[in-house]
Amino acid sequence: MRLEQNLIYIKDVVLGDVNKVEDGVLTVDVEGLKAAVMVDDKVKDVKVDIAKPGEKVRIVPVKDVIEPRFRKDGRNGFPGVTTKYEETGNGAVNILKGAAIVTIGDMVGFQEGVIDMWGEGARWTPFSETFNIVVDITPIDGLDPHQHEVVVRLAGLRASTFVGLAAENAAIDETKVFEIGTMAEETAKYPDLPKVLYVQMNIAQGLLHDTFFYGVDLKEIIPTWFHPFEELDNAVISGNCVAACDKITTYQHQNNALTYDLYDQHGKTINFIGNIFSPELTTLDGKFRNCDYCAKLCDQLGADGVIVSEEGYGNPDSDLVMICKRLEKRGIKTALVTDECSGWDGTSQPLTDTAAEAVAVVSSGNVSKVIDLEPADKVLGNLKSAQTLAGGWDGCVEEDGSLKVELNAVIGATSEIGYHYASVKLY
Amino acid sequence: MVKEIERYGIPIVHMATITTISQSVGANRIVPTVAIPYPTGNPNLPLEDEYKLRYSLVERAVNALATAVDEPTQFEG
Amino acid sequence: MAKKVLFYLNQFFGGIGGEDKADFEPEFRAELVGPAEAIAKNFGDDLEAVGVIICGDNFFGQKEDEARAFIAQVIDEQQPDIFVAGPAFNAGRYGFACAGACQVANEAGVTCVSGMYEENPGLEHCQSFAWVAQTANAAAQMRKALPLMANLVKKLAAGEEVTPDDDKYFAQGRRECILVEERGSVRAVNMLLARLNDEEFTTELPMPSFDVVEPAAPILDLSKATIALATSGGIVPNGNPDRLQSASAQQWNKYDISSYDQLKGDFYTVHGGFDPVYCNETADRVLPLDALRDMEKAGKIGKVYDFFYATTGTGTAVANARKFGEEIGKELKEAGVDGVLLTST
Numbered sequence: 009m010r011l012e013q014n015l016i017y018i019k020d021v022v023l024g025d026v027n028k029v030e031d032g033v034l035t036v037d038v039e040g041l042k043a044a045v046m047v048d049d050k051v052k053d054v055k056v057d058i059a060k061p062g063e064k065v066r067i068v069p070v071k072d073v074i075e076p077r078f079r080k081d082g083r084n085g086f087p088g089v090t091t092k093y094e095e096t097g098n099g100a101v102n103i104l105k106g107a108a109i110v111t112i113g114d115m116v117g118f119q120e121g122v123i124d125m126w127g128e129g130a131r132w133t134p135f136s137e138t139f140n141i142v143v144d145i146t147p148i149d150g151l152d153p154h155q156h157e158v159v160v161r162l163a164g165l166r167a168s169t170f171v172g173l174a175a176e177n178a179a180i181d182e183t184k185v186f187e188i189g190t191m192a193e194e195t196a197k198y199p200d201l202p203k204v205l206y207v208q209m210n211i212a213q214g215l216l217h218d219t220f221f222y223g224v225d226l227k228e229i230i231p232t233w234f235h236p237f238e239e240l241d242n243a244v245i246s247g248n249c250v251a252a253c254d255k256i257t258t259y260q261h262q263n264n265a266l267t268y269d270l271y272d273q274h275g276k277t278i279n280f281i282g283n284i285f286s287p288e289l290t291t292l293d294g295k296f297r298n299c300d301y302c303a304k305l306c307d308q309l310g311a312d313g314v315i316v317s318e319e320g321y322g323n324p325d326s327d328l329v330m331i332c333k334r335l336e337k338r339g340i341k342t343a344l345v346t347d348e349c350s351g352w353d354g355t356s357q358p359l360t361d362t363a364a365e366a367v368a369v370v371s372s373g374n375v376s377k378v379i380d381l382e383p384a385d386k387v388l389g390n391l392k393s394a395q396t397l398a399g400g401w402d403g404c405v406e407e408d409g410s411l412k413v414e415l416n417a418v419i420g421a422t423s424e425i426g427y428h429y430a431s432v433k434l435y
Numbered sequence: 436m437v438k439e440i441e442r443y444g445i446p447i448v449h450m451a452t453i454t455t456i457s458q459s460v461g462a463n464r465i466v467p468t469v470a471i472p473y474p475t476g477n478p479n480l481p482l483e484d485e486y487k488l489r490y491s492l493v494e495r496a497v498n499a500l501a502t503a504v505d506e507p508t509q510f511e512g
Numbered sequence: 513m514a515k516k517v518l519f520y521l522n523q524f525f526g527g528i529g530g531e532d533k534a535d536f537e538p539e540f541r542a543e544l545v546g547p548a549e550a551i552a553k554n555f556g557d558d559l560e561a562v563g564v565i566i567c568g569d570n571f572f573g574q575k576e577d578e579a580r581a582f583i584a585q586v587i588d589e590q591q592p593d594i595f596v597a598g599p600a601f602n603a604g605r606y607g608f609a610c611a612g613a614c615q616v617a618n619e620a621g622v623t624c625v626s627g628m629y630e631e632n633p634g635l636e637h638c639q640s641f642a643w644v645a646q647t648a649n650a651a652a653q654m655r656k657a658l659p660l661m662a663n664l665v666k667k668l669a670a671g672e673e674v675t676p677d678d679d680k681y682f683a684q685g686r687r688e689c690i691l692v693e694e695r696g697s698v699r700a701v702n703m704l705l706a707r708l709n710d711e712e713f714t715t716e717l718p719m720p721s722f723d724v725v726e727p728a729a730p731i732l733d734l735s736k737a738t739i740a741l742a743t744s745g746g747i748v749p750n751g752n753p754d755r756l757q758s759a760s761a762q763q764w765n766k767y768d769i770s771s772y773d774q775l776k777g778d779f780y781t782v783h784g785g786f787d788p789v790y791c792n793e794t795a796d797r798v799l800p801l802d803a804l805r806d807m808e809k810a811g812k813i814g815k816v817y818d819f820f821y822a823t824t825g826t827g828t829a830v831a832n833a834r835k836f837g838e839e840i841g842k843e844l845k846e847a848g849v850d851g852v853l854l855t856s857t
Contacts, residue, residue, distance in 0.1 A: 118784030214787025265697035290471035343704035351829030374689035398759035398784035426696025439837025463727035476797025500851035
């Protein structure tokens with residue numbers, strides 16, 4: 009496959025009445041954006057705001073983050089979800105790099121999060137560095153939680169595609185080309201390089217715990233081999249899953265850090281032979297089946313090394329160590345990425361399950377670390393909602409608007425696909 | 436929690452779906468359950484059948500409390 | 513102003529005598545001796561040795577309360593910033609005494625430094641709060657132990673960062689969450705490359721080990737037994753009156769169910785780790801009161817205990833879960849409960 013990313017670097021965003029980019033300034037057509045989201049008759053109202061890096065703005069409760077993009081060749085959207093199915097991963101895509109759609113609105117579940125654009129909070133989320141177009145979605149009354157989640161999920165995707173229209177005729181600042189041929193071709197080119205696979209575990213556990221591949225709910229699949237570029241090209245979306253700190257937002261699927269960094273090594277130190285989804289299920293039989301099948305698939309493809317990234321914590325820790333154990337038993341070397349729940353003071357046990365085979369593990373941070381956040385000048389959304397987030401608690405919002413939360417509640421803080429910079433050091 | 440309660444000499448059954456975790460942490464009496472969101476239920480079954488399933492799981496758990504064990508033991512159906 | 517350092521030595525290293533002087537009653541001396549003198553020798557202007565407490569190992573072991581009271585009194589008088597005990601190498605009684613002395617100092621808010629061999633039984637009593645340098649097992653290696661302890665004293669006094677690897681002390685077990693230069697994905701790729709090339713690497717998360725607990729004896733007669741229900745599934749009365757957290761629980765709650773035959777309708781879940789829709793229809797799907805109540809009515813069990821216990825399991829630190837278990841277990845024991853069903857989601 010060959011994917012061209014045409015990057016248009018965004019240096020500022022303003023609200024206006026047309027979508028365009030001039031000198032790095034993105035103008036968003038507000039009424040058009042509202043109309044694009046309100047094609048869904050389950051959306052009652054939409055509000056649009058901007059949050060820029062460095063501004064004393066707090067966004068909460070955040071559901072998803074999506075990168076606005078434009079495809080010239082027709083399938084402009086998310087195939088299998090907002091457009092008809094079509095294979096992704098080939099061709100050219102124009103990207104408004106540095107801009108992001110952030111969806112907020114009444115809470116559906118506890119797994120939504122906070123983004124601070126300045127100060128201490130900004131250090132812990134990658135989305136303090138993007139120019140955020142904040143879309144506040146009010147659905148019609150009487151929706152059950154599952155319907156409500158679908159409404160906000162699709163609204164965010166539609167908003168990103170609409171804003172992405174600004175990329176159609178914008179001047180391109182840089183083009184990055186990604187190219188990986190068939191496994192046979194690449195192996196012929198790099199016969200001596202170790203074959204490496206990336207196993208991406210995904211929460212597949214129901215409301216707010218789902219991930220979709222070409223619109224297919226990952227709960228329904230057994231582990232699948234796919235091309236790394238498909239994920240980079242809108243084939244994968246987040247069902248707003250898991251605690252905010254380690255959910256893989258749609259933006260992070262579009263820019264999967266492990267895929268990027270493995271691709272960087274392709275043809276140099278490794279032969280990067282693809283990605284595998286391994287859904288994390290809620291039944292033990294399901295876990296055994298998927299972990300076994302995943303290890304078998306890696307073996308069948310001839311992998312020498314595998315990176316496994318977890319999504320979430322708690323019961324998926326069990327999937328993580330099971331996959332590791334099975335791979336190592338088959339003689340395949342692993343490196344794992346997980347976050348940990350070591351308690352407020354960092355002295356508690358980090359994982360809920362364990363395996364002697366897990367010798368190479370990257371910790372993407374302690375989800376229970378508590379951070380203090382000073383009051384914002386402006387809150388987009390509802391500050392009080394922080395009290396019901398996973399990682400917040402009754403009383404975590406002070407009268408003056410300051411906030412005390414665990415990293416749990418901060419979007420992307422302990423990203424287990426290694427998208428951010430948190431780690432843990434033993435003292 | 437399971438282990439701390441057992442330290443008082445009170446037998447305790449861990450009714451859990453992901454029994455691999457129960458085993459790793461060292462729960463001594465384990466009854467495998469249905470799924471994480473509904474350990475002792477199954478919304479896919481008719482109510483009457485679901486209740487029968489629940490009753491059988493609870494019965495198995497109660498019987499496990501009356502059974503001597505030497506090490507982490509799963510009580511399967 | 514210079515930071516004040518107070519030392520602690522046993523009768524042998526304090527120059528009082530050997531085993532025959534192990535009953536030596538604790539004394540404070542302004543003049544340093546032995547290892548204390550050696551460590552203090554290289555102090556700069558920023559450190560001031562205020563003296564040494566010398567105490568017989570048997571005295572500490574047999575009259576621990578007296579020894580502790582004496583140490584507390586000296587600390588109160590001298591107001592040290594840093595307390596240095598040992599090194600004790602693999603001497604068990606001395607190790608215990610150093611650990612005990614450090615506990616006293618730690619409670620007074622004083623930074624503690626010691627030195628021990630990894631198998632010294634005193635280590636586990638002070639490792640979590642003191643900086644204990646890793647020494648050899650015998651005093652013959654004194655020359656290697658002292659610089660390690662002196663280094664810890666200097667760095668801690670200056671507020672410099674110390675790490676187990678660089679400064680050769682036994683990790684206190686505190687896992688501090690920090691931001692680092694390289695993002696996680698880069699670190700993971702590098703770690704895998706190191707493995708593939710058989711190069712050295714360091715895991716960021718050594719696998720935890722779990723302790724074991726002896727299985728409790730079974731219930732002999734179920735028909736007379738009181739059985740309690742407990743759950744980590746976040747089951748609470750509708751409205752969550754006690755504000756149980758949806759993740760990373762800091763509390764447990766108990767609710768009177770003596771007048772309920774089922775949870776359906778009156779209870780729901782606040783657990784943030786799973787799809788709650790099914791449980792909220794019928795909470796017995798997570799905590800099976802209905803079935804257990806029917807068993808009580810049928811005489812299969814004696815009684816359902818009047819309260820159930822609930823917390824939220826997701827993201828909850830094991831240390832918290834342990835504390836909850838201790839507290840709940842104590843209540844259950846005192847209430848004469850014979851057995852417990854604990855459900856997890």
